[in-house]
Amino acid sequence: MSESHDHKDAHAGHADVDHHVRAAYYVFGSLLLLTGFTVGAYFLHLPHKLAITLALLIATVKGSLVAAWFMHLVSERTLIYWVLGLTALLFLPLLLLPTVTVLDRVMLH
């Protein structure tokens, strides 16, 4: 029973794990670099909307690296992708619709 896990799971073999560990170091380096960019972008004092866009873009890249490599999403099963896809799809209305609805006010003239 304890070995069947190794056969089924892509990253359970010892060689696979070394590959994973190396990837983790690369991601670590990238994340540190991107953190530098995040703070650096702040010091550029960009116009507001651009600053937000850039900050969120860099954060998304960082987050994607964490999700893809630290959380093994690159080699995950379809079921997990479906669950996360559904979550992402519902996250967007949650994030945006309240503000959009409140902005769409009945205008009094």
Add this chain to the structure above:
Amino acid sequence: MSMEIPYTVEVRPDTGLNNGKIGIWLFLASEVMLFGALFASYVMLRVGAHEWPAGATYLNIPLATLNTVILISSSVTMVLAWASLVKRDFARFRLFMGITILCGLGFLVIKYFEYTAKFHHGYFPATNTFLAIYFTLTGLHGLHVVGGMAVNSYLWGPGSALYKSDPVHFTNRVENAGLFWHLVDLVWIFLFPILYLL
């Protein structure tokens, strides 16, 4: 209990997954919605505000940057802890998991200094909406750091006894705990620029 629940450790052939892995991802999905609600609140409050202070007005960017580096590093050590278990190197697991826990502690210590500095200046959640959402978001995140540390400490300590009888099961538990820990890191990756830099 006495009867065996199937696919607790071995994967179910058609899904390719064991129960715990699906379970933790479902839990993480719910956490995304939880923090999503707080981010949605941030968006609504900020868009609706006449004026919104820049993060630097109240917040300490160098400390937060350090915290970001600490959390990212702890994510790496978490991966290394899990990898050590796959290679059946218990001592290295102990080492890397220990560092992960200490990083978490470091994060909390810095947060403690951040918070007390604010209180000292008379900046409280009640002071304005920016500080309210700052304290709430980082506070809830901080609680998740505490939770993650509790689980990790358990796995480092008494929980590691499972390694002797069922190393694969224990490795899976550490992997799942790692997934939670990475989410905590991921949330901070967004919190940091949004609160401190924008």
Add this chain to the structure above:
Amino acid sequence: MSLETPVAHHGAAHEEHHELGFWRKYVFSVDHKTIGIQYAITGLLFLLFGFCLMMLLRWQLAYPGAPLPLIGRLLGDARMPGGTMLPEFYNELGAMHGTIMVFMGVVPLAVGGFGNFVLPLQIGAPDMAFPRINMASYWSYFLGGSVMLLSFFVPGGAAQSGWTSYAPLSDIATSGQTWWLFGMVFLITSSLLGSINFIVTTIQLRAPGLSFWRLPFFVWAQFVTAFLLLLAFPPLEGAAVLQLMDRLAKTSFFLPSGLVVSGQVLEISGGGNPLLWQHLFWFLAHPEVYVLILPAMGIVAEVIAINTRKPLWGYRSMVYSLIFLGFMSFIVWAHHMFITGMGTTMAAFFQTTTMIISIPSVVILSALFISLYGGSIRFTTPMLFALGFLPMFGIGGLTGLPLGLSAADIHLHDTYYVIGHFHYVVAPGTIFALFAGIYHWFPKATGRLMNETLGRIHFWGSFVFMNVIFMPMFIMGLAGVSRRLYDGGATYAHAQPVLQWNVVSSWGAWALALFQIPFIFNFFWSMFRGKKTDQNPWHATTLEWAAPSPPPHGNFATPPAAHRGPYEYSVPGANRDYSPQWEAGKA
């Protein structure tokens, strides 16, 4: 938050035949059947309590300002001085009636009770995927429920800002509201733990041969419901955190600047938005209403198939509708907020999604109706309740349509029409389905049948009086009588012509209570004296009927396999009028 509470020994064989003590067997059990029964009984008790709160409230609505004989004095001067209800107490009763019925009564019974007991059996599993998390979810519910009950005794009383807890009123309400928020946190935690369990169990623990398209509709319904709970509850948890911050840390998430309370400007930072609470609340609360109805549809589907001796009509369409309904339920919520100053663009958006979501509902209801056609109907008590459900849910659903249209909603919002609408769906809708489920699965849980005569009295009395209570509410609502009014509208000119309906509804409620007595008696009496039965008294096809009645720990002597679909009734050429899923070869 730990996903598992790891035990020092895993899979240890020496625990195999160890007899459990009383506490581990009946109180802190990890067996899904015991936990299901715990949820069911606790849920039924809360339903009864919530009903009692309403019966009290209905006195005030029928006879505003009149002292209540006997009971009025018992409740003391803080609530009913001289037996006359104080407005604050009226508000408490209203808010807690809703909260208790929805969060502590219906959902725990429908999902925690029926889901836990039936689902693992119907998929041929020995238990849930995470038995200890299952136990934790029950006790979290118990804790949350206890906090809610205790809140009645704090100074100022229980929450009294509606089950919807709208800001800014809830922000500045008495301490009972804080208790409500903490209670909700425990209840939400319970739901989250449970939903994870249900989803993993359904995906991973299906018996061999039980593909998704061979699952009973009940399992599909619980599966979709679990996703709703998993993804919709966290925003309410977030909102509860924000409101707790407002109340305890004096933040202003939901408090606008310049708020004046009782002539005084509030000393707050301001800058908050009451609508933020509404958005976060309804983001949960709309999917929540589908959490209320989906398990009920699941139960009705099972009861109908078994008692018509024919397959469900349109099973696949029903499943697709379930999935579509579940998804759509997340993007309709602001139809509860049409009159908050929303512009026409967003009103049109939410109106459109709301109209669209009625389609899968209609598909499911129609399929259930059509399933009756050509059936050899057995009018057992469960079937009576299932049949009653159909037109009642139809009325509830149809009356929802004007509410979903933003223009009509301007007139109907926050009137008795809304109360009539949602009660039709939940009371003679969901609760009827839950009754059907109790009568239906009671033999599986106990090995005995409930009494049919008492069941019929329960059904007919409930059916008549549910309609007596709720039908007049449409009339009152259309006349413009607002909900939550302390005197039922007595001071309003436009309410005068329809005021007498308050009396009708109240007497209907008290009569309804009387007809629950045969049920309560039947439920307990049959446990000990009911007619004994074998494992499959209804001659049903789904896997739970392969297990002994009641099933032992581990459920099945040998793990079953599924050889066919769930509704193979009256198969041409078969020896019997049912071909069970677990039997290989021809029936």
